[in-house]
Amino acid sequence: MDFRLLVPAAMVWAVTACGLLAPAGVGVGIAIVSAVVAAAGAVGTRRLGWGAVGLVVVGAGLAAACATSLALRQEARADHPLAHVSGKATVVMTLRSDPTPIGPTGQGRIRARVDVEQIGNQRVSTAPADLRGTAQGWLGLLPGQRVIVVVKVRPPPPRTLLVVSLTAQSPKLVGEPPAYQAVAGSIRQRLQLVAARGLAPDAAGLLPGLVLGDESGLDEELRDDFRAAGLSHLTAVSGANFAIVCGAALLIVRSVGVPPRAAAVVGLVVIVGFVMLVRPTPSVLRAALMGAVGVLALFASRRSQSLPALGAAVIGGLLWWPELALQPGFALSVAATCAIVLWAPRLRDRLRAWRCPTGLAEVIAMAVTAQVVTAPIVVLVTGQLSVVGIVANLLVAPVVAIISVVGTVAALIGALGPPDGVGAGIAELLVRALGPEMWWMIWCAQTLGGPGWASVEVFG
Incomplete structure (x- = not known):
């Protein structure tokens, strides 16, 4: 190595x-x-x-x-004009993330990442900021849309490179989102629609989170069960999502005789397209980096190539987005990827020596190594330890890849044509076919995460 x-x-x-x-x-x-x-x-x-x-x-x-x-x-x-504004100001800004509901249900509060481009009539260099406001007028807006709004300027969150924090009123649109963001938004909305048609309410709210990281419809009680069972990483876009989708695409193109270099280009295109679909936020780009390393570990002729790729991904990610250094998700992704590269193959080989089927050995090795290595980080961040995490991840591992691949295909096909057209109909059939897998995942989360002892306090 x-x-x-x-x-x-x-x-x-x-x-x-x-x-x-x-x-x-x-x-x-x-x-x-x-x-x-x-x-x-x-x-x-x-x-x-x-x-x-x-x-x-x-x-x-x-x-x-x-x-x-x-x-x-x-x-x-520190020298940016926005950092020296006090009180209220009228600004022109561009959304960089989806407005996400925060706080207790019913309060109607949202949070988003924005870039401020103009203060009053003065054009300024782009200033990243944290935005909070009422849901009215914000929900449904897409990343890339420009708005003009009156904001209250506050100091930025600590340990970030954000210039300020903003509290906003209802915005006025002054521009349309880029075409790729509009297409991505349409795909995400259509997946919500066909999921609601083809699945039970809990599963319909969960599927967009499993496939595209869209947790807007996820039931809060089910979210808590997933967290207690150590499965919360499944409802956010992670390196595993990218590795599964990209890996499936590479397996298809390699099976029809595409040369390795051309297949690598296909993998890169798939990763870039998936980033556009699930939003190019820092956390998603971090997941894309880790997913690319995971795919390299899967298809490289020498496993030793994976660690230099992981090191390069860490360096590139930190140089471009320094705030990743303090994000628990980044540490979890790096630790899990490193564990899969270093120790999962050894555990897989040991299981195969004990006459465990190859596919099952791969699943068990990846789930156990990732869960064991990331557990200390989770404990340090949350103060809680999921005592059922390894079992839960092993139980749902066989259906995760199926849901990711079939759900992504359904999202893409479902966006073709009108809501009642052929594309939406095919997507609904695909979503309905995922019913047993979705039921199994929800049952595992509720059964293992529901009891009070599923997650224990480590630090009071």
Whole structure:
């Protein structure tokens, strides 16, 4: 196994986390120290050789670049005109995420990520901000839509690169979303429609979450059961979603004789298209990176190629979206992917030696390694441990891939034509065919996650 790129990845991760947690001056200091270490290492290669200090040079150089980039972003955030606005202002902004309901049901509050482009009549450089407001006027808007709205400006959330937090009134539309966002929104809405026609209410609210990460219709009680059973990762877009969908596409094209390089291009196109479908938010892009690594681990001729790919994904993700360094979801994705690459094949081989069928051995190995490695992170973040998590993930693992692939196909076909057309009819048949799988997943979540002892408090 090739571990060399994991060391620079760990250094970039640590530097980014320190830069977000510490004052801006600390990041500048880290950048200077890292640059000095990289320069000294480069000089030392003449005497000691690249093999002895090359890893130090690469790691310190990446750390210096990361710290410098982060310090520049923090300085730009502090100097932005929006950061000096107090009270209310009229702004023009572009939505970067779907307005998502928050808080208790019935309060009618939403949250979204936005980019502010104009304050009053003054054009400004794009400023990322956190938006909260009443659901009226916001729900149903798509990412990429431009609006004008009166907002109350507040300080930004800590440990982020957001410029401000905004509390908004009802917006006025001043632009249409990009075509790809409109198409993605239509696909998501049509999947909700055909799911409501073909499934029971609980399953109809769950299916869009399992397929596209759309949790807007998910029942709160069922959500709690999934969380207690250790299955909540299934209702959000994860690296597993990308690996399953992309893996299925690659298996199809490889089975008809497509060369490996052309198949890799197909896989890239599928990942990009899926990102557009489920929204290109930082969490989705993080999942796409991890999913690409998982697909590489599945199809690479040498398993050792997977760890350098994982290291590159971590470095690229953190350089582009530094806030990932403090997001539990990023840590969970990296830990699960690393466990699957390192230990799942060994456990699979051991199970096969015990005469376990190959397919079942793969499922058990991936579920057990991912659950065991991520459990400590979940405990640190939530203070709770799901005592049934491994069992629940093993039980639902056989139907997860079926639901993901068939559900994605149904979403794409269902968007063709009118709501009562042939496409919607075929999609409804596909969704109805998922009824037993959906029933099984819900039954496992309610049976294992329903009892009070399913999740125990570790930290009071």
